Amino acid sequence: MARFKKTFVAVVLCSSTVLGDLIGIPTVPFAVGNGTFDLGQIEEILIDPRYANATDTNGWTLIPPTLGQFAETFADDFASVTRKRVPTHSGNVPRKHSIFLTLDNSTEYQDAAARWTSEAYSLTVTKGGIVISGASPLGVWWGTRTLLQQASLRNGSLAAGTGVDSPGWNTRGIFLDAGRHYYPPSFIVEMCSWISYWKQNTFHLHLSDNLYNNVDVYSLERQMELYARFRLLSNDSAVAGLNLHPNESYTRQDFDDIQYGCAARGVTVIPEIEAPGHALVISQWKSQLALEGQIDLLNISHPDTIPTMETVWRTFLPWFYTKAVHIGADEYVDSQLSSDALAGVYNTFVNTMDQYIYNISGKATRIWGTFPPKANYTNNISTDVAVQHWEFFEDYPYQDYIQKGHSVINSDDHFYLVQKYSASYPNELNKTLIFYGNPLGGGFAPYIFDPNNATNNPPKENPLVPGHIAAQWNDYGYNTSTYLEAYYSWRDGLPALADKQWGGSLTEAQYDVIFETLQAAAPGQNLDRVVETKTSVILDYDLQGLPSASASAATEHKVVRDLSGNEYHGHTNCNVSKSNSSVVFENGCSLSTPLSSKGRNYTLSFHLTQHVDSPPGPLFTGPDSELRSGNGTSTQIMLVSAGNAFALNYSLPAGEWADATLIGRGNRTFFAVNGGEEMEFTTKLGVNGASFVWANMAVVAPLETVGGGKWRGEMRSIKLVDRVVCDLSPIILA
Numbered sequence: 001m002a003r004f005k006k007t008f009v010a011v012v013l014c015s016s017t018v019l020g021d022l023i024g025i026p027t028v029p030f031a032v033g034n035g036t037f038d039l040g041q042i043e044e045i046l047i048d049p050r051y052a053n054a055t056d057t058n059g060w061t062l063i064p065p066t067l068g069q070f071a072e073t074f075a076d077d078f079a080s081v082t083r084k085r086v087p088t089h090s091g092n093v094p095r096k097h098s099i100f101l102t103l104d105n106s107t108e109y110q111d112a113a114a115r116w117t118s119e120a121y122s123l124t125v126t127k128g129g130i131v132i133s134g135a136s137p138l139g140v141w142w143g144t145r146t147l148l149q150q151a152s153l154r155n156g157s158l159a160a161g162t163g164v165d166s167p168g169w170n171t172r173g174i175f176l177d178a179g180r181h182y183y184p185p186s187f188i189v190e191m192c193s194w195i196s197y198w199k200q201n202t203f204h205l206h207l208s209d210n211l212y213n214n215v216d217v218y219s220l221e222r223q224m225e226l227y228a229r230f231r232l233l234s235n236d237s238a239v240a241g242l243n244l245h246p247n248e249s250y251t252r253q254d255f256d257d258i259q260y261g262c263a264a265r266g267v268t269v270i271p272e273i274e275a276p277g278h279a280l281v282i283s284q285w286k287s288q289l290a291l292e293g294q295i296d297l298l299n300i301s302h303p304d305t306i307p308t309m310e311t312v313w314r315t316f317l318p319w320f321y322t323k324a325v326h327i328g329a330d331e332y333v334d335s336q337l338s339s340d341a342l343a344g345v346y347n348t349f350v351n352t353m354d355q356y357i358y359n360i361s362g363k364a365t366r367i368w369g370t371f372p373p374k375a376n377y378t379n380n381i382s383t384d385v386a387v388q389h390w391e392f393f394e395d396y397p398y399q400d401y402i403q404k405g406h407s408v409i410n411s412d413d414h415f416y417l418v419q420k421y422s423a424s425y426p427n428e429l430n431k432t433l434i435f436y437g438n439p440l441g442g443g444f445a446p447y448i449f450d451p452n453n454a455t456n457n458p459p460k461e462n463p464l465v466p467g468h469i470a471a472q473w474n475d476y477g478y479n480t481s482t483y484l485e486a487y488y489s490w491r492d493g494l495p496a497l498a499d500k501q502w503g504g505s506l507t508e509a510q511y512d513v514i515f516e517t518l519q520a521a522a523p524g525q526n527l528d529r530v531v532e533t534k535t536s537v538i539l540d541y542d543l544q545g546l547p548s549a550s551a552s553a554a555t556e557h558k559v560v561r562d563l564s565g566n567e568y569h570g571h572t573n574c575n576v577s578k579s580n581s582s583v584v585f586e587n588g589c590s591l592s593t594p595l596s597s598k599g600r601n602y603t604l605s606f607h608l609t610q611h612v613d614s615p616p617g618p619l620f621t622g623p624d625s626e627l628r629s630g631n632g633t634s635t636q637i638m639l640v641s642a643g644n645a646f647a648l649n650y651s652l653p654a655g656e657w658a659d660a661t662l663i664g665r666g667n668r669t670f671f672a673v674n675g676g677e678e679m680e681f682t683t684k685l686g687v688n689g690a691s692f693v694w695a696n697m698a699v700v701a702p703l704e705t706v707g708g709g710k711w712r713g714e715m716r717s718i719k720l721v722d723r724v725v726c727d728l729s730p731i732i733l734a
């Protein structure tokens, strides 16, 4: 996945600089001194040996990297952002032309509640070099993000000066519903790299859920078959039968990879297993535990319900390298029973699970706000349990919980996203709310639960607000979106929200100036699936006139030259036609390119003919998507992504040449033949068994392999064009 160079925007920046702050995402308090330091002079990254093996034990993770490990990751990122690789060395004191990484302590390392925070750091830039000194290795890590961001924004020339930077809150990040839509481990780790660049430290992963169990519409049989998933896959006999979908699951190895991959960049994965509501997968596993008439709720009064959930947690707690886990406990509502009737058993469930989890693992429990304490309840939820507030119809977080001693994480639904369709929620974050969401004026911050009424918000310095987590849900299930579309929904707004989660002071105008520059440089990921290119033509294969193979060379690979100037040469083991005017795809032969995927926007054109009687098969395949001429039962042109097929009402003609074009335009994807009308790939969403909705699909271009399956036909040319011509003037370092 090659990266793209972008120009920087220092000129515009200077005019909008807040005196004393480094403009970045988030902003960094900084006293600007005299002169600049050119990163081109950096010769080494120096690790203070006194702290090389130190770790941050104050964060949520149990697998914190050492300072030395963070330094190695930083060295890779430095090379990625500046295109200059420098070695890491051990050194007791700063040296000329070095980035010195060390630890220290300062009375300024304080969060919003004036408590010491291990995530703070100091940054000092002189004419000779740079010192990043953290309250812990995690603080140093956030300091390296600042350095990389300033490198991109200032073309490698850092302002001299010094600053102390501390996050206001220790929980900053995102929630992803992986219960009603699967996401592969590699995608989750890539997302962690991305959010880490904005100094977010939390990825809350929802690991079990089901589609809305509409009991007014569904028969009991249908409810027992309704899409419900438990994503962790263990071969422990205690949970045999719980997970019947191994290809959409995380094994212990997968989950280790996710957690270590995220922790390497300072992000803690908070796992959630949901019960006693949204628990259809448990009822499908053990139907006797279902609440009669509403089987996505568990019958907590059944003697086996709590022991079953204890068994599930006992099996999976050893997988989780965190100090806190989430037991869901959301929306335990039944149309037949009153809330007060459910609250008593619900509170018993939560308190019992909290005690159980603490006793066997020492971990703390989190729940979604559901039944706030009331005087007449037989029992209320222990203040050991942290509450994640999401809606004022469930609770008033300040009055109901915080004033009664509970910690409350802010996930209020004014920042909820639902993929593609929702009667209540948008598909993208509301930037206005991010920059103007304080009812008393100014931007949003984690203590602002209610953006319209300050009475419902605690003071900024209240110590019972750990932070803010922005949630993205998949209410309409697995076929609503590709994996990357979860990223697209957050792409333009989440970094701005990250500034507010940290306690930054970025303005909307500043954000609009710097975002795309920083986005293009964010290391450790290529979620935009950018392909580096010299001009708007990324790849250009003329498949006419390739040398026809001699009999002996028939199975050898022929080089297919890329005429774009990018040298993305391919190779093929296919034959060329007798007249040398095309490459012939048959017998599973293929053409391979050095590319994998191209994100939006793109135009992939190819001149092809499909042989008469060709079976359906793949035309183009990549790691994120596939363009097919059909499948086992259909000859409709289709894109396949995230395990779902999105078909057009169109089949390729057989025995005639055609110009075909696959077009990714914004969040939509089209196909056109011979310059005719563009046909759009869409998805059909089932809405609670009551209706259907059609929605757009943004599918990246598959580029790795052409042919390679059962499809038989010929191609004469393949050309990939980026709709945006990018400026390739050199960035940063010589």
Ligand SMILES: *[C@@H]1O[C@H](CO)[C@@H](O)[C@H](O)[C@H]1NC(C)=O
Residues within 6 Å of the ligand: 032, 033, 034
């Ligand atoms: C900048 O340089 C001037 C002149 O040498 C000096 O008076 C001033 O104190 C310096 N400022 C800082 C912040 O170092």
Ligand SMILES: *[C@@H]1O[C@H](CO)[C@@H](O)[C@H](O)[C@H]1NC(C)=O
Residues within 6 Å of the ligand: 049, 050, 052, 053
């Ligand atoms: C850090 O720990 C490793 C192995 O645990 C050890 O080899 C190394 O010497 C230690 N480094 C320092 C600077 O203490």
Ligand SMILES: *[C@@H]1O[C@H](CO)[C@@H](O)[C@H](O)[C@H]1NC(C)=O
Residues within 6 Å of the ligand: 105, 106, 107, 116, 135
């Ligand atoms: C740093 O100092 C604060 C007091 O200002 C103290 O609470 C904290 O424990 C110290 N941290 C370390 C790592 O020494």
Ligand SMILES: *[C@@H]1O[C@H](CO)[C@@H](O)[C@H](O)[C@H]1NC(C)=O
Residues within 6 Å of the ligand: 235, 236, 252
């Ligand atoms: C069961 O899981 C354990 C731990 O992940 C693994 O070592 C073992 O090989 C697995 N056994 C089978 C039969 O898959």
Ligand SMILES: *[C@@H]1O[C@H](CO)[C@@H](O)[C@H](O)[C@H]1NC(C)=O
Residues within 6 Å of the ligand: 340, 374, 375, 376, 377
């Ligand atoms: C419990 O008190 C709430 C008000 O706090 C009231 O609405 C509810 O009806 C009461 N429930 C019972 C069972 O008394």
Ligand SMILES: *[C@@H]1O[C@H](CO)[C@@H](O)[C@H](O)[C@H]1NC(C)=O
Residues within 6 Å of the ligand: 420, 427, 428, 666, 667, 696
């Ligand atoms: C698609 O993009 C447009 C802007 O180009 C935006 O208004 C719309 O909300 C997006 N829709 C979805 C479902 O992504």
Ligand SMILES: *[C@@H]1O[C@H](CO)[C@@H](O)[C@H](O)[C@H]1NC(C)=O
Residues within 6 Å of the ligand: 426, 430, 431, 432, 433, 451
């Ligand atoms: C975004 O939030 C602002 C402020 O609450 C509101 O006025 C506006 O309608 C919202 N925009 C959308 C598209 O929901």
Ligand SMILES: *[C@@H]1O[C@H](CO)[C@@H](O)[C@H](O)[C@H]1NC(C)=O
Residues within 6 Å of the ligand: 453, 454, 455, 456
């Ligand atoms: C603001 O919230 C308070 C406390 O919940 C409530 O009493 C008041 O009516 C609200 N004000 C408005 C204007 O909604």
Ligand SMILES: *[C@@H]1O[C@H](CO)[C@@H](O)[C@H](O)[C@H]1NC(C)=O
Residues within 6 Å of the ligand: 182, 247, 248, 642, 643, 644
């Ligand atoms: C998992 O396998 C099922 C059954 O073959 C298939 O329908 C589904 O698309 C697969 N899931 C993914 C993510 O590939």
Ligand SMILES: *[C@@H]1O[C@H](CO)[C@@H](O)[C@H](O)[C@H]1NC(C)=O
Residues within 6 Å of the ligand: 631, 632, 633, 634, 636, 638, 645, 646, 647
């Ligand atoms: C083939 O594609 C059609 C059209 O999208 C779809 O209805 C069908 O389920 C697919 N069959 C298989 C075996 O994937």
Ligand SMILES: *[C@@H]1O[C@H](CO)[C@@H](O)[C@H](O)[C@H]1NC(C)=O
Residues within 6 Å of the ligand: 600, 601, 665, 666, 724
């Ligand atoms: C892609 O095209 C859409 C509309 O055609 C445009 O709004 C968007 O900014 C483009 N995206 C990129 C990454 O160039």
Ligand SMILES: *[C@@H]1O[C@H](CO)[C@@H](O)[C@H](O)[C@H]1NC(C)=O
Residues within 6 Å of the ligand: 040, 155, 156, 730, 731, 732, 733, 734
């Ligand atoms: C950025 O820095 C490089 C190396 O110092 C320099 O060659 C290039 O001209 C600079 N770019 C701009 C736009 O100033």
